[in-house]
Amino acid sequence: MPPRFGAHMSIAVGVDLAVERAVIVGCEALQLFTKSSNQWKARPLRDDEVARFREGVDRHGLDPVIAHDSYLINVGSPDDALWRKSLDALAEEYARCEALGIAYLVMHPGAHVGSGEQAAVERIARAVDEVLAAHRRGRTMILLENTAGQGTVLGHRFEQLAQIRKRARGRRRIGYCLDTQHAFAAGWDLSQAEGYEQWVGDIEGVLGLANVRALHLNDSKSDCGSRVDRHEHIGLGRIGPAAFWRLANDPRFDGLPASIETEKGDDCAEDFENLAVLRAMVGRKRAPTAAQLDRIRVRARERAKKAAPLLAELSRASRRRRA
Numbered sequence: 001m002p003p004r005f006g007a008h009m010s011i012a013v014g015v016d017l018a019v020e021r022a023v024i025v026g027c028e029a030l031q032l033f034t035k036s037s038n039q040w041k042a043r044p045l046r047d048d049e050v051a052r053f054r055e056g057v058d059r060h061g062l063d064p065v066i067a068h069d070s071y072l073i074n075v076g077s078p079d080d081a082l083w084r085k086s087l088d089a090l091a092e093e094y095a096r097c098e099a100l101g102i103a104y105l106v107m108h109p110g111a112h113v114g115s116g117e118q119a120a121v122e123r124i125a126r127a128v129d130e131v132l133a134a135h136r137r138g139r140t141m142i143l144l145e146n147t148a149g150q151g152t153v154l155g156h157r158f159e160q161l162a163q164i165r166k167r168a169r170g171r172r173r174i175g176y177c178l179d180t181q182h183a184f185a186a187g188w189d190l191s192q193a194e195g196y197e198q199w200v201g202d203i204e205g206v207l208g209l210a211n212v213r214a215l216h217l218n219d220s221k222s223d224c225g226s227r228v229d230r231h232e233h234i235g236l237g238r239i240g241p242a243a244f245w246r247l248a249n250d251p252r253f254d255g256l257p258a259s260i261e262t263e264k265g266d267d268c269a270e271d272f273e274n275l276a277v278l279r280a281m282v283g284r285k286r287a288p289t290a291a292q293l294d295r296i297r298v299r300a301r302e303r304a305k306k307a308a309p310l311l312a313e314l315s316r317a318s319r320r321r322r323a
Contacts, residue, residue: 002248002282003215003258004028007271008068011035013315014049015100019056020314024307025271029257030057031066031106034096040072040085042092045099054101064103064257066143066177066214069093075127076110076120076154086110087127094131097140104214104257106143106177109155109164120154125167132170143177143213148185148222148229156186156227158206165211176207179216179261180239180247181232187225190243195224200252215258217244217278233262234274235293241277245287248278267311269304276300 006029009018018032035042057065070093073086090107097105107128112120128142144164149156154164165174180190188202189195203209219237221230235241247253258278264270273296280288280296288296 001255003217003253003256004063005217005275005278006030006062006257006259007268007275008032008259008261009268013319014052015045016049016052016056017314019053019060019062021268021311022062023056023060024310024314025268026275027062027271029064029066029259030062031068031257031259031261033070034067034093034100034102035070037068037070038072040070040089042089042096045096050099057101064214065100066104066106066257066259067093067097067100067102069105069107071108073107074110074113076112076124078113078115078119078123083123083127087130090127091131091134094135094138094140094142098135098138102140104141104143104175104177106145106214108145108147108153109161111152112154113152117154117160120152121160121163121167124154124164128164128174129168129170132168132173138173141173141175141213143175145177145216146179146182146186148182149227150229156182158202162206175211175213177214177216178203178212179218180243181216181218181220181222181237182229184220184224184239185222185226185228185230189224191224191238191240193242193246196243196246200250204252209252212253212256215247215253215256217247217258217260218262219244231262233270234260234277235288241281241293242287244278245281245284248281249283267304267308269301269308272300272304272307273297276303 006027008031022030147155154160188199219232221232222228
């Protein structure tokens with residue numbers, strides 16, 4: 001079976017609404033933040049909100065659900081105060097995942113901020129171990145995400161991710177989430193067949209394909225090897241459609257949750273388009289042409305227009321319920 005295509009959905013008005021939005025858009029898998037991604041403080045989850053979230057996930061068969069941690073967290077920091085603050089925030093994120101029954105928590109490894117890679121690897125592994133040790137029976141796995149490598153951020157080389165997992169005592173509860181845009185920006189030329197195979201070969205040789213539990217499917221606004229993290233819609237960026245056609249038909253990634261993380265409006269029209277493009281790749285003997293992709297996007301936009309009132313009413317009804 002191909003990857004389970006999904007998208008990162010908004011939690012505006014409540015985390016339970018992310019489930020309903022995902023269903024309207026046509027997701028098979030779901031990614032979300034469990035709190036505001038740009039604030040340290042987390043609003044407590046309400047019991048009724050958690051119950052609706054869990055019931056919705058089960059009823060609609062969204063499998064698996066993935067959370068992404070806050071962008072503020074840096075457990076690679078040499079600053080003790082920031083490291084502790086980041087650790088507490090990561091622990092809170094993990095606890096929220098457990099409460100919601102979320103399978104995977106994706107985290108960016110962090111930046112060494114001039115202290116050196118090895119020191120940061122040790123700090124990151126220690127932080128992950130502390131979180132997992134506090135939840136010895138926790139079911140949520142932590143997934144280390146590869147990065148574009150901006151600044152001193154770790155994760156643009158697979159060896160860095162592998163070292164973190166190797167240093168951690170709880171490595172059996174740690175896996176990986178791989179982002180296509182980050183890989184391209186880090187130097188793997190996914191736009192070419194040779195570059196794609198090199199990427200997959202490096203995954204197998206360094207990380208182990210069995211340890212990859214999720215994918216982020218994003219095209220790139222930035223050049224290969226630029227180390228710049230800038231996402232673009234599927235097939236419209238520097239990576240191009242052929243890479244996503246290869247991945248959609250690659251049995252090595254069968255069944256993995258594959259989420260898009262591209263900019264979109266409140267009507268989620270871009271999600272409709274990107275998901276339609278990805279699904280159109282499956283089973284084809286060659287990548288779709290630009291003209292074929294244009295037609296796919298036009299049809300997807302029509303579906304988005306029909307769904308827009310449903311998405312708008314969903315938020316209004318939820319606000320009335322919470323008033």
